[in-house]
Amino acid sequence: MNLNWQILDFQFPLPMWVSGLLILPTIIGLVVWAYRSPRRAKSLRITLSVLRISLLGVALFFVLGPFFRKDQTLDEPAAMAFLLDDSASMQRVDVAGESRLAAMQKLLRNPECLALNERYDLKAWSFAQSLDSTAVDGSGLTAAGTSSATASAMHSLLKENRGQALRRIVLFSDGRRNEGLSYLHLTQELILGGIRVDAIGFGETRAAPNLILERVQSPQFLLVGDEGIFRLRLRGVGGAVGKKTQVHLQDKNGSIFQTIRIPAVNSKGTLINFNHRFEEAGEFQLFAEANAVAGESALQDNRVAFSLTVDPVKIRVLYVDGEPRWEYRYLKNRLLRATRDVVATCWLTAARHTDFEQEHSRGVPALRRLPLTSEELLENYDVVLLGDVDPRQFATDPQDGARFLQSVAEFVQHGGGLLMMAGPKHNPSAFRGSPIEELLPVYLSNDPPQATFPFQPVPADPQRPAAAVFLTSDPAENLHLWESAEALYWYQPIGQLRPGAQAWLTAASPEGAATPRIILAVGPYPEGRVGWLGTDETWRWRFPGGETVLEQLWRGVLRYLASARLRGDHGRVQLNTDRTQVDVGDAIEIQARILDESWQPKIYANGITIFADGNPQPIQLSPDHQNPGSYRGRIRPTAPGLQQLRFTKDQTPDGETLASVRVRVTFPELEMADTSQDAVALKQLCEATGGRLVSPGQAAELFKSMDGSEKRTRVLASEKDPLESLPWLFLFLGLACTEWLLRKWGDLS
16 A cells, blocks of 8 residues: 655646636736836836736635645556457367367466466456356356357447456457457447457468368157168368368268268358168167368368167057048058058948958957047057048947047147048048147148149158158159159148148149148147148059158158157157257257156156256256146257257166157357458457457467556545645735835836
């Protein structure tokens, strides 16, 4: 602490411009005018002028209220801020084995950097989309931000430290900004504030050759015998553009399943499609990897991992129809032939009064009556197919039809699958107003069925078709396959898709109408899956690939409808996320639904605990009081990769898994579009504020040069000491008497 005497201060100080431009010239002017007579001796006039000026000056001095002030001050270190880039680009590995984040954290723990705490009032802030305070050693950083608002973050830092006498900012970043304010706006603000910016730049100063392999679409769950289709995009950055390479699909042991050659990499991306048939059950780890091009050092983007489950379970199907129409005969035969992955039981209402044995798969008994309760459906089936059937004919008692439809609705609500297949007699007209109508992924219209000119159903999104209608690994070939199939003639018009539903197959509307005809659509409701098939002529389909292609289509549809039942004890335990692919740092909403042995909600008053593979911290899901038996929570993944969330029987990490869901975490596309160092922008920012741009290798030298000389002095207390007025009074009287006597002597009165 210092004691400083400030000799003089005033209670009523005048601005300098008032004293210099008004008061002083006025006094001098009056005095000169008063003694302007040339008859008097020049020396006497000068003496009297000086006395008069002094006299008026002493009077003005007293009017301003002079006093002595004694201050207690404290010299403090200047404020310095570390601004640390926490965006996803800091996970880039520029040097083998070390990410930019790791390199930055190493610098922050360097002795030269730690010594700055003794010379400055040092605080640290992290930024990506926004500004947050963080630890000076970088321990709180995750490099999970989805964008870089570098200039906006620095602007927020200035606002946070307004009034704190911030003198220096050290920016740790690659300098890239892809949202927020511009550097030009920020530079002017820094210059006006007298704040120096030094920067430690990470990354190559030019875009190094780099291949980026990105996942587009891939399965997480397959049945034995299914063909998995893995769609990726390969794009190049910098010197990688125009180079040729190869991309391989391989297992964890390095066995290559398929290789695709890329003659010239481009910056927009080349779509790559792999397909592989899985003949054995189990958990599979696959990798797609692009061969590095010359000069490429950041290789983590060259590989994409896939994790999927191939299950030997068979989908249990109940197929209910009215008469043995063509659609029934062909579909029934396909179901009964698919002994590897389907167990089918049929109920034909036209045969219920005869000795005809209802058809069924080998190994299961024929139905003697239609199951009328949701418990029977949940225990024995995963999917219900409803054809062109009159609900009043389901059983002998007409009321049983209503009971059955209500049970199907409850079956879907608990995770079952339902496919409504339109027909010319009863479906959907006989189901209007029933519990089934609200389940459908489409709104029904009042238009009658139509027999039209031939039309060709094709995938609603030819470039990214749904897995069930993606019959070959190449989208163009897949579209050609659908266009080459046998045409259809009959379909049932509908209104439009319900919110959350998806069209899988559409056909051009007659007479050039803008809205296509929806032939196949699906959607969730609420825990199960429901589909709509708007034609009864799939029996007409003949594909160039033969009957195998059609069986693949039906297997894909059934697998989707049964997806909630094929996980977690036939749907008693379900674990779902709002998305299956997210960017690093984005929030994932998690929902669990748990039912007991009697299919009633299972209540955990304090919620449940789930686990993420590779993460030692459990994830707590809280009860959803609006929906008993449901639990909700949220996580924000901080690292890319495939993350599996698991709910276990005893809610411990090593317990038996009852339900699981996988989420792919990827780098944000905007953030990773260009990860080279923006050296030009950083250098301009630093030079404009008097700072320096250095590499991580030069950071220690920069830290040494920061000697803490930019101290700030803070006044702790002040004391006023009144001025002794008697000497000044004597001075004033002495000057006045002297002037009076001299004027008398000089005869100037």
